[in-house]
Amino acid sequence: MALSGWLSVARQCARVGVLVGLPSAAAAGTAGWVPAPVFWWVVTVTAILVAAIAGAAWHKRQLARHVADSQTGKDKLSAILDSVEACIYIKSPDLHYQYVNRKTSELLGLPPRDIIGKTDRDFFDTNTVASLHLNDRRVIEGGEKVVAEEGRVLCAGGREHTFLSVKLPLRNPDGSIQSLCGISTDITEYREIRESNHRLTYFDPLTGLPNRRLLLDRLEMVVKGTRRSNRYAGLLFIDLDNFKVVNDTQGLHEGDQLLRRVADRLSQVVRESDTLARLGADEFVLLLHDLDSSMEQAAQAAERVAEKLLARVLDTLPVEERALTLPITGSVGIALFAGARASVDGAMQQADMALQQAKGAGGNTLRFFNPEMQAAVMARVHLEADLHQALARDELRLHYQIQVDSQSRVTGVEALLRWQHPQRGMVAPGQFIPLAERTRLILPIGHWVLESACRQLATWAKEPALEALSISVNVSSIQFHQQDFVARVRQVLASTAANPNRLILEVTESLLMEEPERVREIMLRLNELGIRFALDDFGTGFSSLNYLKRLPLDALKIDQSFIKGVLTDPVDAAIVQATITLAASLGLAVTAEGVETEEQHQWLQEHDCKAFQGYLFGRPLAVGDLRLGQRHGLMTS
CATH class of the missing domain: 3.30.450.20 (PAS domain)
Known part of the structure; x- marks a missing residue:
């Protein structure tokens, strides 16, 4: 019954009274009336209890409903997140x-x-x-x-x-x-999908190389860069000679395979910073950036790359196939550009024109757009061809520059290579020695220099006035790293009967830092023969002082660029003075190169330098002309 029902009953009972059997009345066999206040107290308590029980039941039903709703919400949220x-x-x-x-x-x-x-x-x-x-x-x-x-x-x-x-x-x-x-x-x-679209937009589907669109984008960036830096960049057009014949005779599939092989070969000689692209058919383009600020040096760098490209094209076919098919060669056209006048269209047109010149010359060659540059390149080509014959034609000469002590007495000479060309006259060392190193002709030439110097030592040893003289010979890194270099030196000493104690090999800092432990081993083996070592052009490289003290060095030669400034440049003076002090602490002798004035000579003496070489004492001369100056009064023959 609801609470309202209970209250209605209570009101009715209150009007008429309620007969309640009391224990005392029951015992007496009589009935009694309960007073109204007591009755109302009983009714109120009963109603409260009933309401509490009903409320608890209601709250229980509500809680159960809330829990059910909450679980349903979680399930719904989980279902949403899982979907x-x-x-x-x-x-x-x-x-x-x-x-x-x-x-x-x-x-x-x-x-x-x-x-x-x-x-x-x-x-x-x-x-x-x-x-x-x-x-x-x-x-x-x-x-x-x-x-x-x-x-x-x-x-x-x-x-x-x-x-x-x-x-x-x-x-x-x-x-x-x-x-x-x-x-x-x-x-x-x-x-x-995005990357696939990018590849289709910017890369050649056959070779995977950048296509014309990407090449032009990068060329535009490089052109803008050269306008700011004024450093030359290069554009090389590469075209395969006879590709159409190969395509026609062996089919399109074989032609495509050939293009893939060529692309792979060419990619092997390209720097990461450069761009090799395929324009279409058998046309490739190489964009070289940041070559050099000098046009001549930039041209030489571009030429070296072009020669590598031509060699790679020639090596594309396996040897066994070359005899059966038309040889695959390439033609290269080169355009250099820099500065405000550089443009994308101009570079493309010039490289293409140079390519046409290369193909017109018969192929398998390279051409520069600039006629003057092409002439310079051809001059170097002819010089290299002549250098190959210089030894056989007996055109190389050794000149000697004297070295003196603090008393201006001659202690030895440095052997310096010269080339007496029949048409060009005396070719400067700076022109042909780098060429000899690049072509590895320095190996036979270097051997000839060493042999000639040792032969001269043996000749001087027969003259009492000259037997104490030493000869210093420059050794290139390529020579020094020959596997049999020590054996070659030993053979030269034996064949010429030269005294190894009078032979000084001059090495550079850069040589010492290439495979330093192997270099040290070679130097020690040569030192055991009696050969001495001098470190040439000290101060221009990056040698480790900790490593220098472990090497069998006898002397340091201070580079002439520092000697030139000892009187005018405090930094040069400080470097020279520090080098003299360093050498003394390491127990090494010091020779100052490039001494040209008496003032330089005097300054060096005041700072404890005891050996000198330079025009002040004598220019490099042929052995027949070698003599000490008037103050020395001695002539050699």
Whole structure:
């Protein structure tokens, strides 16, 4: 009965009275009336109890309904999150997973119960973890909202995925960060499509090289760069000779295979900073940037690259196929550009014109657009051809420059190579020695220099006035790193009967720093024969002082560029003085090169330098003309 019903009954009873059997009355066999106040107290208490019981039952029903509704809400939310085609997850401040949706579970290949409580370290490689946690910490520690592309994430099945992730902090009521919520959308397929479109737009589908569009974009950037820096860049057009014949006789498929091989070969000689592109058919283009501020040096650099390209093209076909097919060669046209007058169209036109000149010359060659530059290149080509014959034609000469002590007494000479060309006259060493090193002609030439110097030592040893003289011979890095260099030196000493104690080999700092332990071993073996060593042009390289003290050196030669400034440049003077002090501390002699004035000589003597070489004492001369100056009064023959 409802509470209102109970109250109605109570009111009726109050009007007429209620007969209640009391224990005393019952015992007496009589009945008594309960007073109204007592009755109302009983009714009130009863009503309260009934209301409490009814209220408890109602609250129980409401709580059950709320719990049911709450569970339904959670199930609905979970169903919604599981239906989303994105990874949704929550991580604790220490980056342990607290929640993952269905998509996350599928990508990791594990049910949620095997993911919750673990970290990314349990699922990904070290590099991936480092990348993911870098963004996570920005959220947890900095409170940032992070939107980032997270790539190379290796998921279940071993496939790499790329995600676009949004990560944000979940906060407590007091504002502190409770956890991280992340939503990561798999954009792997979109990225692959984007990259595929990029490849089709900017790269040649046959060879994988940049196409004309990308080449022109990069050429525009390089042209702008040369306008700012005034350093030359180069554009090389490469065309295959006889490619059409190969295509016609062996088919398009073989032609395509050949183009792929050529592209692969050419790519092997290209710097990462340069661009090798295919324009179409058998036309390739190489963009060289930042060659040199000097046009001549830039031309030489471009020429060297072009020669390598031609060699690579020639090597494209296997040897056994070359006898059966038309030889594959190439033609190269070169255009250099720099400064305000440079332009994309101009560079393209000039390189193409140079290419046509190369093809018109019969192919398998290179041509520069600039006629003057082409003339200079051809002059170097002829010089190289002549250098190949210089030894056989007996055109090389040794000149000697005297070295003196603090008393101006001759202690020895330095052997200096000269080339007496029948048409060009005396060719400067700076013109042909770098060429000899580049072509490795320095090996036979260097051997001839060493042999000639040792033969001169043996001759002087027969004259009492000259037997104490030493001869210093410059040794190139290429020579020194020959496997049998020590054996060659030993053979020269034996064949000439020269005294090894009078032979000094001059080496450079750069040579010492190439394979230093091997260099030290070679020097020690030669030192055991009695040969001495001098470090030439000291101060111009980057040798380690700690390493120098371990080498069997006898002397340091101070480069003439420092000697020239001792009277006018405090820095040069300080370097020379420091070198003299350093040599003394290492127990080495010091020779000052390039001494040209008496004032320089006097300054050096005042600073404890005891050996000198330079025009003040004598220019390099042929052995027949070698003599000491008037103050020395001695002539050699």
